[in-house]
Amino acid sequence: MKISTYLVILSLACAVLPAQVVVTGRLSGTVTDQSGAVIPQAQVRIVSEGTGTGQNLTTNEAGQYSISGLPAGFYSLEVSAPGFRRGVMRRIKVDVGQAAVADIQLEVGATTETIEV
Numbered sequence: 711m712k713i714s715t716y717l718v719i720l721s722l723a724c725a726v727l728p729a730q731v732v733v734t735g736r737l738s739g740t741v742t743d744q745s746g747a748v749i750p751q752a753q754v755r756i757v758s759e760g761t762g763t764g765q766n767l768t769t770n771e772a773g774q775y776s777i778s779g780l781p782a783g784f785y786s787l788e789v790s791a792p793g794f795r796r797g798v799m800r801r802i803k804v805d806v807g808q809a810a811v812a813d814i815q816l817e818v819g820a821t822t823e824t825i826e827v
Contacts, residue, residue, distance in 0.1 A: 735804040738776035739812040741769050741797075744763055748773025749816060752791040759784040759801070782806045787814060797817035 741752045755766035787799040794816035
């Protein structure tokens with residue numbers, strides 16, 4: 711009786727293992743100005759180039775943003791902050807189980823202007 715219970719528990723544990731396979735990646739970075747100073751509270755939009763879906767984030771006090779759980783693929787990054795031109799990066803590759811880094815530097819200017827990196 712004990713052996714059959716053990717086998718049932720073992721088979722259930724093995725059935726759960728494949729569900730824990732990592733199928734997403736992470737994207738993070740730092741937003742700075744031309745002098746290298748960080749820009750806190752910058753608005754960051756990450757958009758999947760494959761699906762067009764996007765997520766909005768805000769940088770922390772150190773000018774950093776981070777998002778995990780992104781399906782593998784290519785992403786665009788759009789960053790804006792008062793007093794700076796909007797910054798855009800395209801074709802940022804996020805791989806399964808990897809942490810991609812996309813630092814971006816904003817230029818002083820009107821928020822209606824865009825600079826592509």
